[in-house]
Amino acid sequence: MIYxxxxxxxxxxxxEEYKTFGWSIKLYLKGDTSDDKEELDFIxxxxxxxxxxxxxxxxxxxxxxxxxxxxxxxxxxxxxxSFLYDEFKKGGWKKVDHIVKINITSATDSxxxxxxxxxxxxxxxxxxxxxxxxxxxxxxxxxxxxRQIGDFALVLYMRVSDDKQLLTSFKISQEVFKNWGxxxxxxxxxxxxxxxxxYPEAFTxxxxxxxxxxxxxxxxxRVPILYNAPFAVDGDxxxxxxxxxxxCPQYPNGAVSFFYPRVKDKxxxxxxxxxxxxxxxxIAGFAVHSYSNTELEDLVEALKDNNERFPQDTLTNYVYxxxxxxxxxxxxxx
Numbered sequence: 001m002i003y004x005x006x007x008x009x010x011x012x013x014x015x016e017e018y019k020t021f022g023w024s025i026k027l028y029l030k031g032d033t034s035d036d037k038e039e040l041d042f043i044x045x046x047x048x049x050x051x052x053x054x055x056x057x058x059x060x061x062x063x064x065x066x067x068x069x070x071x072x073x074x075x076x077x078x079x080x081x082s083f084l085y086d087e088f089k090k091g092g093w094k095k096v097d098h099i100v101k102i103n104i105t106s107a108t109d110s111x112x113x114x115x116x117x118x119x120x121x122x123x124x125x126x127x128x129x130x131x132x133x134x135x136x137x138x139x140x141x142x143x144x145x146x147r148q149i150g151d152f153a154l155v156l157y158m159r160v161s162d163d164k165q166l167l168t169s170f171k172i173s174q175e176v177f178k179n180w181g182x183x184x185x186x187x188x189x190x191x192x193x194x195x196x197x198x199y200p201e202a203f204t205x206x207x208x209x210x211x212x213x214x215x216x217x218x219x220x221x222r223v224p225i226l227y228n229a230p231f232a233v234d235g236d237x238x239x240x241x242x243x244x245x246x247x248c249p250q251y252p253n254g255a256v257s258f259f260y261p262r263v264k265d266k267x268x269x270x271x272x273x274x275x276x277x278x279x280x281x282x283i284a285g286f287a288v289h290s291y292s293n294t295e296l297e298d299l300v301e302a303l304k305d306n307n308e309r310f311p312q313d314t315l316t317n318y319v320y321x322x323x324x325x326x327x328x329x330x331x332x333x334x
Contacts, residue, residue, distance in 0.1 A: 006085050007061060013093070014063065014100060023067045023104070027081075032058045042078075048136060050080060051312055065104070077103045117158070120180040127191035128159045128169065128198065130253045131283055131315055144171045147188065150331035152280070152316045154256060156191055159198070192259055199248040201257040203266075205238060206245055206287070238270060243294075247285035254285040255315055258329075268324055278320040278329065281306050282313035291321065296332060 001009075011027050018025070033056050034040050042064060044054040051059045061081035079100065087095045116122045134141070134153045145156040156177070157169040177187065238244065246263065248254035257263055258278060267276065267288055275291040279299050289299060299319045307314040318331035 001088075003082075003085055006088060007081050010081070010084060010088075010096065011063065013097075014065070017097075017100075018065070018104065021067070023065050025063055025065045028058055028062045028064060030058055030060050046078065054136065079103065117176055118179045120182060123158060124187075124190050125194060126159050127172070127187065128157050128195045129154050129188065129191045129256050129259070130157050130169070131155070131255045131280075133315060140171075143173050143175070145174060145177045145184070145187070149329060150316060150318050150320065154188075154259060156187065159194075192256075192261070195256060196260040196262065199254070199257070201246055201254070201260065201263055202249050204245045204247075205242050238290075243290070244270065244288040245281075245285060246288065253283050255280050255283050258286055264322070264327075267322070271324075273324050275321055275323055277332075278322055279303055280315045280320070282310060283315045284313065 007027070011025065014025050028043070028046075033043065040056065043056065043058045046062055047059050048054045053059075063079040063081060063084075065077045065079075067075045084096050084099065087099060132141075132153055132155055134148055134151050137153070137155075141153060141155065146153040156172040158172060159169045177184075180187070244267070246254070246257055248257050258280075271288075271290060277289040277291055277294055277296070277299055279287040279289065279302070281287055281303065296319065303317070303319055307317065316331075318333075320329050321332050322329050
């Protein structure tokens with residue numbers, strides 16, 4: 001089935017399945033824009049989430065589902081059509097139906113959760129932290145609970161559901177936070193603890209092998225082999241030319257794991273309590289390099305190249321240095 005036929009049939013299937021439950025669905029096409037404030041806001045937020053910008057013209061095809069809950073609120077769910085098409089090619093309609101069902105269930109569950117949101121004792125174990133770019137989200141963050149780190153922010157979220165790579169959550173507003181009567185430190189500490197339990201970190205050593213391969217496309221040039229392998233923090237030692245990468249295999253926002261207390265303790269041990277560079281290559285993870293054995297300019301160039309190739313995953317434009325004694329992460333200005 002070609003894409004345009006899938007897009008039409010999938011729209012019909014979703015309408016048929018969920019219209020009796022009060023859901024309505026609209027297809028927004030790539031290139032769409034609107035003079036309606038609510039629709040334009042949907043376009044901005046969708047572009048920001050999926051494509052890393054907030055332009056007035058939609059950058060892809062999306063289904064947008066809504067269900068009125070009261071005069072002042074509604075449930076919402078959004079699907080990228082190209083993603084559903086890719087999943088259809090892997091697993092047929094059964095796979096697509098499962099993805100839609102999970103999203104709709106999450107949207108419904110979130111309405112139930114919101115009813116208890118002012119009761120901190122009831123929901124504190126559902127709090128997590130997610131990293132976002134600050135500048136692109138500045139207006140949205142004004143009413144939210146966050147900590148700014150250089151040019152990105154750690155934002156307080158409530159986790160509603162989590163099905164493998166599908167994480168459903170929503171930001172905590174300042175209004176809700178004030179109703180809890182808790183300090184920001186207490187709430188963030190709990191959210192980071194929850195995140196560290198739900199999404200444990202994984203350490204990998206990376207470097208350049210002494211072995212080489214011949215690349216015909218480069219005139220039979222001999223090129224060193226890059227490698228990576230699991231790293232046991234409690235027993236392994238990094239070689240001079242190696243660095244660490246840290247991700248959360250079960251979490252697409254693994255860059256936040258740097259802020260788990262145990263992760264910094266482990267990194268301090270690996271680098272013998274000396275300062276080290278932290279390079280957030282994406283929202284999914286970060287690399288850690290020796291401060292004394294690494295050229296800062298090389299890291300800056302590598303990050304710049306990485307961000308140009310993967311703009312949708314970019315978290316920051318800065319290389320950071322962690323000052324162990326001060327327990328402080330700060331951007332390095334070059």
